[in-house]
Structure formats: structure tokens, C-alpha cells
Amino acid sequence: MAKVLMTGNAAIGEAAIRAGCQCYFGYPITPQNELTEYMATHLSRRKGCSFIQAESEIAAINMVYGASLSGARTMTSSSSPGISLKQEGISYLAACELPAVIVNMSRGGPGLGSISAAQSDYFQATRGGGHGDYRTIVLAPSSVQELADFTHHAFELADKYLIPVIILGDGMLGQMMEPVEFKYEAPEELPIRSRALRGAKGRPSRIIKTFTSKPAELEEINWSLFRRYQQIKKQETTCDTFMTDDAKLIVVAFGIAARIAKGAIKTARSNGLKVGMLRPITLWPFPSEKVQELAKSVKQYLVFEMNMGQMVEDVQLALGGNGEVSFYGRPGGVIPTPSEVYKVISRLYYQKGLK
Amino acid sequence: MDKVYTRPKSLKKAVFHYCPGCGHSIVHRIICEVIDELNLQERVIGIPPPGCSVFAYHYFDVDMAESAHGRGAAVATGIKRAYPEAIVFTYQGDGDLAAIGTAETIHAANRGERITAIFINNAVYGMTGGQMAPTTLLEQKTTTTPYGRDVKLEGYPIKISEMLALTKGAVYIERTAANSPANIRKTKKAIRKAFQTQIDDLGFSLVEILSPCPTNWRMTPIEAWQWIDKVMTKEYPLGIIKDITGKQDAD
Numbered sequence: 001m002a003k004v005l006m007t008g009n010a011a012i013g014e015a016a017i018r019a020g021c022q023c024y025f026g027y028p029i030t031p032q033n034e035l036t037e038y039m040a041t042h043l044s045r046r047k048g049c050s051f052i053q054a055e056s057e058i059a060a061i062n063m064v065y066g067a068s069l070s071g072a073r074t075m076t077s078s079s080s081p082g083i084s085l086k087q088e089g090i091s092y093l094a095a096c097e098l099p100a101v102i103v104n105m106s107r108g109g110p111g112l113g114s115i116s117a118a119q120s121d122y123f124q125a126t127r128g129g130g131h132g133d134y135r136t137i138v139l140a141p142s143s144v145q146e147l148a149d150f151t152h153h154a155f156e157l158a159d160k161y162l163i164p165v166i167i168l169g170d171g172m173l174g175q176m177m178e179p180v181e182f183k184y185e186a187p188e189e190l191p192i193r194s195r196a197l198r199g200a201k202g203r204p205s206r207i208i209k210t211f212t213s214k215p216a217e218l219e220e221i222n223w224s225l226f227r228r229y230q231q232i233k234k235q236e237t238t239c240d241t242f243m244t245d246d247a248k249l250i251v252v253a254f255g256i257a258a259r260i261a262k263g264a265i266k267t268a269r270s271n272g273l274k275v276g277m278l279r280p281i282t283l284w285p286f287p288s289e290k291v292q293e294l295a296k297s298v299k300q301y302l303v304f305e306m307n308m309g310q311m312v313e314d315v316q317l318a319l320g321g322n323g324e325v326s327f328y329g330r331p332g333g334v335i336p337t338p339s340e341v342y343k344v345i346s347r348l349y350y351q352k353g354l355k
Numbered sequence: 356m357d358k359v360y361t362r363p364k365s366l367k368k369a370v371f372h373y374c375p376g377c378g379h380s381i382v383h384r385i386i387c388e389v390i391d392e393l394n395l396q397e398r399v400i401g402i403p404p405p406g407c408s409v410f411a412y413h414y415f416d417v418d419m420a421e422s423a424h425g426r427g428a429a430v431a432t433g434i435k436r437a438y439p440e441a442i443v444f445t446y447q448g449d450g451d452l453a454a455i456g457t458a459e460t461i462h463a464a465n466r467g468e469r470i471t472a473i474f475i476n477n478a479v480y481g482m483t484g485g486q487m488a489p490t491t492l493l494e495q496k497t498t499t500t501p502y503g504r505d506v507k508l509e510g511y512p513i514k515i516s517e518m519l520a521l522t523k524g525a526v527y528i529e530r531t532a533a534n535s536p537a538n539i540r541k542t543k544k545a546i547r548k549a550f551q552t553q554i555d556d557l558g559f560s561l562v563e564i565l566s567p568c569p570t571n572w573r574m575t576p577i578e579a580w581q582w583i584d585k586v587m588t589k590e591y592p593l594g595i596i597k598d599i600t601g602k603q604d605a606d
Contacts, residue, residue, distance in 0.1 A: 022437060023433065023436055023437050025433070050436035050437065052432070052436065052466075054429070054462075055458050055459070055461075055462035056458055056459075058426065058429075058458075058459075059426070059429040059432075059458065059459050059462065060429075062422070062423060062426040062429035062430050062433065062459070063429050063430070063432050063433035063436070064433060065422075065423075065426075065429075065430055065433060066429065066430040066431060066432060066433020066434040066435075066436075066437065067433040067434065067436060067437035068433070068437075069400075069420050069430070069433070069434055069437075070400075070433070070434045070437035070438040070441065071437070071438070072437035072438070074433070074437070088423050088426075089423065089426070092421075092423050096420070096421070197400050197418040197419075197420055197434065197438075197441075198400075198418070198438055198440075198441065199397045199398040199399060199400065199417075199418055199440070199441055199442075200396065200397055200416070200417055200418050201397035201398075202397075205415075205416050205417050205418050205419070206418050206419075207412040207418075207419050207420070208419075208420035208421065209412060209419075209420060209421035210421065211405070211409055211421055
């Protein structure tokens with residue numbers, strides 16, 4: 001298929017439909033409304049599909065929970081304040097091993113914050129977010145093409161590991177237009193998941209729950225979840241590197257910040273500074289092994305995030321002291337320019353005596 | 356010899372954990388009778404709430420899933436939209452349906468979701484130890500209204516069924532009680548009608564059941580049955596609150 005020009009939000013919608021998403025439930029919030037509107041236009045009248053503009057984010061995520069119980073591929077989307085409301089449902093999805101895709105086109109916080117792009121939901125996304133011991137797979141795209149590709153991948157991962165998958169974008173990615181190619185056609189029919197609730201026909205009745213009066217039973221559920229999380233860590237951790245081979249300083253950035261950092265790194269290279277980049281694509285699981293591998297030859301790290309410093313903790317944990325970590329962040333929805341980030345890079349480069 | 360009474364096929368052979376005199380076990384049983392009579396065991400998906408009836412899935416021999424507190428109507432909506440062939444019911448208490456889940460309930464009703472809510476009104480939070488519910492009566496003593504529910508401080512008992520009846524998507528709402536053989540029979544008839552409403556694809560249906568909670572009411576089971584008649588039904592009159600199932604304008 002030829003490339004088309006689309007906003008990031010619309011591209012997620014199209015990619016979701018092509019991934020076989022049957023049910024979408026959402027609630028209006030800026031800056032992700034184009035996605036809800038896209039689903040209202042393109043999913044709501046499709047055969048076997050359903051779209052609801054829910055009364056709240058809480059209702060929307062619980063509708064997702066219901067649709068997932070019945071075996072449907074299902075999705076919701078929101079932005080930071082709305083994602084906070086969804087945490088209750090995400091915890092239940094994780095507990096009951098139900099696949100779902102949750103899109104967070106995040107914005108500045110805390111509180112009502114701003115509607116401008118930010119990355120301040122990193123902790124919330126990568127630490128589970130809701131109550132209880134659980135994780136979600138977190139994908140961090142940095143272009144409209146990746147929004148489309150990762151949306152498809154998110155549905156596959158969710159079904160493979162029976163886990164909620166979060167696409168952590170931001171308001172800028174959602175709103176900007178770029179050429180995008182959709183690599184998949186919507187499936188005619190998806191196989192029915194084995195634990196789907198569709199009535200006890202020709203089989204014993206089925207219960208989907210975690211609540212128990214026996215703590216030891218719940219402990220075993222937790223162990224079972226964490227065994228799967230170990231498997232995900234081994235098999236699904238992904239990251240991208242840029243000009244790291246001869247680098248003396250590595251910038252670690254994700255999502256739109258990585259896009260900005262790349263521009264800064266290109267300027268640094270043209271000025272003879274040996275700077276590279278590590279871009280985690282899965283924020284959970286975090287590519288710690290890649291960080292450790294880089295640490296064998298590179299000792300200086302600059303973590304750049306559009307927040308007050310969240311992923312920087314994962315970088316420090318991964319390095320375990322085998323490298324020096326600096327941080328540059330702009331919170332609140334402020335979007336730094338590549339030249340601003342270049343200034344930070346070059347100052348650090350000289351301060352650390354790398355030139 | 357004619358068999359006049361037997362365990363419903365869709366009721367598991369399990370001993371109820373409910374307190375003596377509690378209404379849940381009666382209501383569970385008659386729901387199962389209705390499921391059998393309408394031949395729905397293979398189509399039903401039930402959503403019990405957190406609360407005393409959280410373990411309902413140990414008794415109903417149908418597909419069931421737990422719900423977050425108050426979210427039953429949203430969960431049921433998701434199931435029904437994803438798999439319309441299912442007959443979906445929620446089983447909810449007064450705190451669940453009329454306090455924390457008010458928004459989900461009203462909007463599911465207003466959209467005319469093809470789901471059935473079985474709403475147990477016992478005027479208290481049971482599982483947590485008898486705190487005030489939105490349905491607690493004026494002057495009723497609970498653990499959080501130790502001096503009795505005071506209208507100036509706690510407001511009025513909420514009549515959620517009457518409120519829901521105002522939504523166009525709700526087509527059948529009836530209030531019954533589980534406190535006498537006659538009322539239990541009426542309750543079963545109402546539950547049957549509510550499920551039939553869903554089978555006929557007419558819209559949202561709900562049966563509110565005034566149900567005894569002798570433990571938290573600090574009464575004997577017999578006193579609890581009598582209290583429903585003498586006190587509760589004065590605030591919550593029994594009968595059909597809304598029935599437009601026979602009308603063309605049923606959504």
C-alpha cells in the first residue's frame with residue numbers, strides 16, 4: 001500500500017482496525033480526540049465491531065475489560081489525567097490475564113496540567129500504574145509510522161502474553177501529520193481466545209477472577225504473572241541505537257524526545273563530537289542489558305526526557321555505577337528544540353573532557 | 356411420584372456461605388430457576404460484584420467474571436457489545452449500583468444496553484460490616500450512622516430505580532422483595548420478565564429486590580422479613596416502576 005499523510009492519532013485508529021480491533025471505548029480528552037473520532041467514523045459501523053463514547057474513562061476501561069472477557073480485540077485511548085482514571089481497570093485486566101491495548105497520548109502534568117506534549121507518565125506506565133503487583137508492556141513510538149506499526153504489534157503482544165499493552169505516545173506525536181504506510185490488512189476472522197467467556201456451551205462453566213479468601217492462592221497468581229513477565233523480558237525487550245559504535249557520550253531518550261535528540265546528535269556529529277543515542281522502544285521491559293553492553297565502552301550518559309527525570313532511574317539501575325549519568329529534562333509540556341539539546345550535549349561533552 | 360422441587364441445573368452443588376436469613380441465596384436460586392426455564396445456561400454470562408455476593412460464581416453454573424466495585428454495567432456492556440449472542444446479567448448491591456457505580460448504571464440504562472441488572476437493596480453495605488448505603492433509611496442506625504441517618508448530614512435514601520425509569524433506554528424496571536413466599540414468587544416472575552426483555556432485544560432491564568440482612572440489621576431473620584414489610588416498603592414501594600416492553604416505542 002502507498003503511503004498516506006495522516007495524524008498520529010488517526011494512524012493508530014487505522015492500524016488498530018487493521019489489527020482486527022473489534023471494540024473501541026473512549027472518552028474525549030485533548031490531545032487524542034482524533035483517535036476517538038476516527039474510530040467513531042471507521043469502526044462503529046463495521047460488521048461485528050462496536051464503538052462507544054463512554055460516560056467516563058473508568059467506564060471505558062471497564063467496557064474494554066468486558067469486551068476482552070468475551071475474547072474480542074479491544075482498545076481504549078486517553079491522555080494523562082484520563083489514564084489515571086483507567087488504572088483501576090488496567091489492574092483488573094492484568095490480574096485476570098486479559099489482553100487489551102491502551103493508548104496514552106500523554107500531556108503535561110500533574111493535575112489537569114497542560115494539553116501540550118510531555119513524558120511525565122513514564123513511572124505510571126512502567127511501574128504498573130494501578131494497585132497490586134503487576135506490569136504492562138509499554139511501547140514508545142517516535143514517529144507516525146511507528147505509531148501504526150506498534151499499534152499492530154501491541155495487539156499481537158497482548159494476545160500472545162494475555163497482558164494489557166500500553167502505547168505511550170504524547171500530544172505531539174498524536175497531532176502531527178507524517179506519511180505512513182499500513183502494512184497489514186484487517187483479518188477476516190480472528191480465532192476465539194481459549195479462555196473467552198461466551199457461554200458454557202459444550203464445556204463446563206468458566207470463572208474469570210482473582211479474588212480469593214486464601215492468600216496463598218493469590219500468591220501463586222502473582223508468581224504465575226511474574227513468570228510470564230520474566231519471559232517477556234527475555235523475548236520482547238527492544239531498543240534502537242544511533243551512532244553508538246565510536247561514541248564517547250550516549251544520549252538516552254524515548255519517544256518524541258528521541259526524535260528531538262537525534263537532530264541534536266546530528267549537529268554534534270557534524271561538529272566532530274562523538275555522540276550516539278540509545279532509544280528504548282519497550283519502556284517496560286527496559287533494555288537494561290543493552291545499557292550494560294554499551295557501558296563496556298562508554299562511560300558518559302545523558303538522559304534526556306520531557307519530564308523531571310523518570311527513565312533516568314532505570315538507566316542508573318541498569319548501569320549499576322558503571323557509568324556517569326547526567327540528566328536534562330523539560331517538564332510541563334515544554335517542547336525543547338534540537339539546538340537547545342545540542343547545547344546541553346556539547347557543554348557536557350567539553351565539561352567531561354571528552355574533546 | 357411427581358418431583359415438585361429440585362435443585363436447578365444451573366445452580367452448583369455448593370453450600371452457600373451467606374448468613375442465616377440472608378436474601379442472596381434465595382435470589383441466587385430463583386435466578387437459576389429462570390435460567391433453566393428459559394434454557395439459557397449455555398448463553399448466560401453473569402457479573403457479580405465485590406461484596407457479600409462476590410462468590411456468586413461458586414454457585415451459578417454459568418460463565419462468570421469478577422468486576423471492579425460498581426463497574427458491573429460497564430463490564431456487562433463490553434461483553435454484550437463484543438458478543439451480542441450472550442445473555443448478560445449483573446448482580447449488584449445498593450452500594451455497588453447506587454453509589455460507586457451510579458454513573459455506569461445510569462448511562463448503560465440510557466443507552467438501552469441489552470443487559471439485565473439484578474439489584475439487591477438491603478439498605479446497608481453488608482460485606483464491609485453494615486455501613487450506611489445510599490439506600491439506608493432515615494433514622495436507620497448503621498456503623499457509620501451510629502445516631503441514625505440524619506437527613507441534614509447524610510441526605511435522603513436514594514430511589515435509583517425511579518431515577519433509572521426516567522431514562523428512555525430502560526424498558527422494564529420492577530421492585531420486589533425476598534421476604535415471603537408470595538413476594539419470592541413475584542420476584543422470580545420479575546426476573547424472568549427482565550431476562551425475557553433482553554432476549555427480545557428491547558433494552559435495559561432491572562429488578563430491584565428488597566432483601567433481608569439480619570446480621571447487619573441486628574435482627575432475627577423473621578424480624579428482618581417483617582421490617583421489609585413494615586418499614587422498607589414504605590420508602591421503596593413494591594411493584595412495576597416502568598414497563599414499556601409491550602409498546603412500539605420500546606427502544
